[in-house]
Amino acid sequence: MTSNLQAYRGSLLHFLADPAFSAQSHDWFEDGLLIVADGKVQAAGDYAALHATLPPGAVVHDYSGKLLMPGFIDTHLHYPQTDMIASPSAGLLPWLETYTFPSERQFEDSHHAANVADFFLDELLRCGTTTAMVYCTVHPQSVDAFFAAAEQRNLRMVAGKVMMDRNCPDFLRDTAETSARDTEALIQRWHKRGRALYAITPRFAPTSTEAQLQLAGELALAYPDTFIQTHVSENEAECAWVRELFPNSRSYIDVYDSYGMMRPRAMYGHCIWLDERDRQRMAETRSAAAICPTSNLFLGSGLFDFERADAAGVPLSLATDVGGGTSFSMLQTMNEAYKVARLKGSYLPALRMFYLATLGAARAMQLEGTVGSFVQGAEADFIVIDPQATPLLQRRTARVNSLEELLFALALLGDDRAIAATYAAGQQVHVRETT
Known part of the structure; x- marks a missing residue:
């Protein structure tokens, strides 16, 4: 754990395999924590389990209610x-x-x-x-x-x-x-x-x-x-x-x-x-x-x-x-x-669409482990997705009953407005303007 460590709390999703061919295709933590240092992923998992590992004074950015995913x-x-x-x-x-x-x-x-x-x-x-x-x-x-x-x-x-x-x-x-x-x-x-x-x-x-x-x-x-x-x-x-x-x-x-x-x-x-x-x-x-x-x-x-x-x-x-x-x-x-x-x-399925836009693309490019997931040591390129970004998304996502329904609503109803923030190598490179 280094002195420039940053942590991000929110619902956390990343992929381990192609959902079309694996029943264990992804990690999903409804209350998750992503820990980043020196532009790399240090850990990603359940908030309750990981929060205790943070050093005293570590900054935790609270994105509760939003979804953290690889870029x-x-x-x-x-x-x-x-x-x-x-x-x-x-x-x-x-x-x-x-x-x-x-x-x-x-x-x-x-x-x-x-x-x-x-x-x-x-x-x-x-x-x-x-x-x-x-x-x-x-x-x-x-x-x-x-x-x-x-x-x-x-x-x-x-x-x-x-x-x-x-x-x-x-x-x-x-x-x-x-x-x-x-x-x-x-x-x-x-x-x-x-x-x-x-x-x-x-x-x-x-x-x-x-x-x-x-x-x-x-x-x-x-x-x-x-x-x-x-x-x-x-x-x-x-x-x-x-x-x-x-x-x-x-x-x-x-x-x-x-x-x-x-x-x-x-x-x-x-x-x-x-x-x-x-x-x-x-x-x-x-x-x-x-x-x-x-x-x-x-x-x-x-x-x-x-x-x-x-x-x-x-x-x-x-x-x-x-x-x-x-x-x-x-x-x-x-x-x-x-x-x-x-x-x-x-x-x-929505799970597969999000896989193809993250880990699937990284695999296709022979960059698995470098980008596209939250495995330890991967480059900390990630995004914050807001399920309440528009009135229609807010109304629809309030009624979802599964991760698949949530992702499907984001894929079918979402656009640039759903991206609350974007990070590259651990640094914020975009934040959505709010009125």
Whole structure:
């Protein structure tokens, strides 16, 4: 116990396993205590048992009536698309051409990139998201701006420069060689600096030549503890385009596999139009799926199949996919994920949705024990959720009879207003304004 120890009292929840596969999936203490020191979790459990272990004079922050949980983890989103969220379009490909690419052009300006990065991170924290896997633009300065803003807030963030050397406007096009050179320099500058982690980031197969994908795979081999992030099988028209561009590949995901890009710490956005062999290969390589329900519905891309992904053993996580996604809030993302599952004939309990946004995401990213839970030694990234944040939530949660009902109400009725406070490495980085 160190001199800077802090304790937080409230209802406490964190996960031990996936509720879909384990009856002992979580720890729940209706009157709990979280003990933090030096930015790490020291203990988490029942208040009556742990309070007696506190040293004399220890500060106890009282959040009674609120829920303490690990911070949310968002495994797929684009910070350069912040200013174009909620832009109308008939589909993915025209949306990219009309809004995305012109917006990303502005990130050649470092001051613009820094301004957007500041807003983006503050918005994540306001919504209770403490870790994210983030796409920057082709401009190395966009990565520098993002990581500098995250470092200022001491956040555990994963990000990378987009690699894109064809089928895009000239003003956003790099080359296979320059993209690999820039990526390696950024890895050496940022990966594992403080809480920063680097992701090798080809945008998606259609915007990379075979030479660029080859170099991306070589970087992934040379730096095995980096992350990989890209898109796969989001949209039927996109999948047809990939078949034309890569006629020798068995499937869209096989394109990436052939270049050595399926491995632990590889995160594939969307994963809607996969076949059984694709899912089997993801499970074999521990490549993970980032499920993006709000953007998939917004762009009409399709419905993620939870049942088949679970049957294959694919590592799963939830993601907002801002700006195709329409909310920074992981609670709103759970709301849409629940409905997507119902439309595909599956049922997502609230416990599982909260697992996928915390420990499940950490596992998918190979960061279990670092973030996503309250195990001893984990980084103290946590949030305070207020079940009485709105009049409707207050009325509904007053009538719940179980933890599942409480979480379900938060997922279906909650948004950024339900996040009373956010902490990163034990320091408060957001507190909800009250009138």
